[in-house]
Amino acid sequence: MARALPQPRRASLRRLYDPQSGEELDQALVLWFPGPASATGEDLAELHLHGGRAVVAAIETALGNVKGLRPATAGEFTQRALMNGRIDLTQAEGLGELLSAETEAARRAAVHASEGGIRKKVEQWNDRLLNVSASVEAELDHSDEEDVAAVIGSGLSYRRDCIALAEELERALASPSVERLNEGIRIVLAGPPNSGKSSLINAMTGRDVAIVSAIAGTTRDRIEMAVTRRGYSYILTDTAGLATKTDDPIEAIGIERARQALDAADAILWLGDENPDIASDASIILIHARCDEPERDATPDDRTPVSSKTGAGLSVLWEKIEELASRHIPAESAVFFNERQRRLITEWKNRLEAAAQEEDLLLVGEQLRLARSLCDQITGRAGVEAMLGDIFARFCIGK
Template identity: 35%
Template sequence: MLKLPKMLTSFNFLSSNLIRSCSSDTIFALSSGQGKCGVAVIRISGTNSGNALKLVTNLSDLPKPRTAVLRSILHPKTHEILDKGLILWFPGPKSFTGEDSFELQVHGGLAVINAVFDALSSIPKLRLAEPGEFTKRAFHNAKLDLTEVEGLADLLQAETEIQRKQAFLQTQGSLSNLYNKWKKELIKCVASVEAHIDFDETDTLEQNLIQEVMEIVRKLCNEIENHLSNGHKGEILRNGVKTVILGEPNAGKSSLLNILCKRPAAIVTPIEGTTRDILEVTLNIGGYPLVLADTAGLRSQTQDVVEKEGISRALKLYKKSDLVLLVVDAEKYITWKTKNVDKTLITYVKEYIKTLHLDSLLNDCNTENFERLFTKQCLVILNKTDLKNDENFNVRDEVVVPVSCKTEDGITNLVQTISKRLKVLCGEPSQDHPSMNQQRHRQHLTDCLNSLNLFLKYSHYTNQPDISPDLVLLAEHLRKALRHLGKLVGTVTTDNLLDIIFKDFCIGK
């Protein structure tokens, strides 16, 4: 039987770096929404929960776990009945926080909630919870790992169906299961290399041990590379698809924004240069979050200082965008077409983009295929088609969408086309193929991959009899890779990181 290597014994960050000590205080907070409501849920968690429950209900024994009981809620000091509601008892560790907990479901009036809070505050060692403290205790008590905590935060912030789906899958361990699988494989690799260091050649060890580790590491590298190669789909879905409407003045950009958000968000006039600053709205398109920005019309000849600043801001926003809606005036296109009968719409769009000083949007000026024309996701919206009823605007290419912002013809098709682009940009969350949605995930996985590649680079020397590889150095590369995976799920963490992750949690969660 193989003994545990000495170096692996000292390499015990998987548990020692995780501080599980929580405050001895018992905390309480309103877990339902603020303001008047039919039912208010007040959550209590901590070592003194059982005693607090008895004091506010006058029960001699704790109720049956996870069973709703109707009781009068009393003030522990005055014994005045404050309200009548349901109580649920959750003894640890089978609770959300892993501690003894209970919930009070009382009427949602502000006076009732304040009276119950006053009653709970009168009990020794009970205090109001800090933002995210219930979830933080669940993390410290190993009820959730760090990716599941982040998923829970995203679930609370989700505004669209696809955001909800991605966040919920993450709370159910879609990411942590994958990362923990990689972590377990790396732990075995570290153990094997350190065993090779600890044991003499006379000891019984499997032949080609290092070669077997190399094969496992190669497989891990491929899996991590594939995981990283999905772009930033999860991050884009989490934060919303940054979409910018671009075009010349009076092309119909603001009208398009108003139609898509179904309200007069932007001022629309026949005067060129009406839009100066960035106007941003968030929309739900097919379950995907679209952060849509209207911008100043792009033109080079203007003496208006304010308009120049608006154009500068539009160009800066374009560089950060995920999707471009390029609005083209159909009337001007038809006028151009009468003079250039032998030329195509794609030629006009190329010239149009150059006049807007958006050359960086062009990927291949020689192509006659719209799909290959752009450096980023872009839809060409041919507006004002109602002014040229004799012209056939049935463009089959899904990059070009004819519409009329005046009659709203083609808007349904535009929304469907945008929805398809959003699916390409964000992907479709699934349990089998989870997407990372945090920049820190990408950074730690990239650092992990770099350490694994260094291991593979130096481990090749094991096949050369005249060179002795430094096994201690190889083990260190694996330990660094393992440490980054530990930071992903939270087995290696810092108070600063936890503060950043929990800062957006509300009180009561």
């Protein structure tokens, strides 16, 4: 016989029975969350079962026989919370990013987003935008009234406000995307043939990922290895030696791919004794490789001595890499945006810049109106139906 529901939000120990056969299935903790004060905004019950597969399967079968019940689809609870106004779209995306976080930096960013950090930042920007819009609309509607004209004249101009907000959006876009937190910092090992690149990547990863040989030109293609260290993710890339000239067509392809890797690098570990001739915006750490060899015991002042054989200097090298990583991906950054949000913020910035260039106040007002609609798209108040399926398809079942 069915008993009364437990008190809301208080765990109660109950026996669970099959509603058709009456068979006892488990003794479990039951929690009852009446809507709208629940995670989804709807009536919600949680069953905390014993973890055996047979127990879970029996409960699922019994629930499946109850009319009106069905298994939840991927992300359905979060989607219901979004549709019922319990969370906004940035929080839903933050939960999805938390499920896929692979580094400490990604986890922190996802938790911040899921707790409303992105929404709060976007709403701060939107409040400033609304103030500018209100000023422009007031001037359009009441410019002939002396008291309104005096208020407008004593305030900040719309151009200055638009430019200031656009510059703040630009600074936000300068931070890496959420996706980048998991992809990692791209570290490329480069230098002439036989300079010790393959030995160094093996020492840094603790695995024999690259073939090491005294024969110059052993590495013909890029070798990549993912490493996670102290909350940062890295992609280490071993490249073919940058020979000044080669008649080997395979080696030439390897050199070209090495240069492509250098172009995309965030940081370069240069193992050549000569200074690198590389046109790149990446940070460069000059390595004095094979410092354990007697003829190489003198280290130039601008070089970091490293021995792949003895491990000498590896900890110092990692400290320098981590210092670079902290500049590329600040460990305590306030807000990281995903690619969808960054695309909308970029368009928002462009609208503000266009408004600042306009002379006709009607056109200024239209640009600001379009900018406000972009804010609504970021938080999910408008124009999100088409993307919901793609967002929640990445969630686990139910969540």
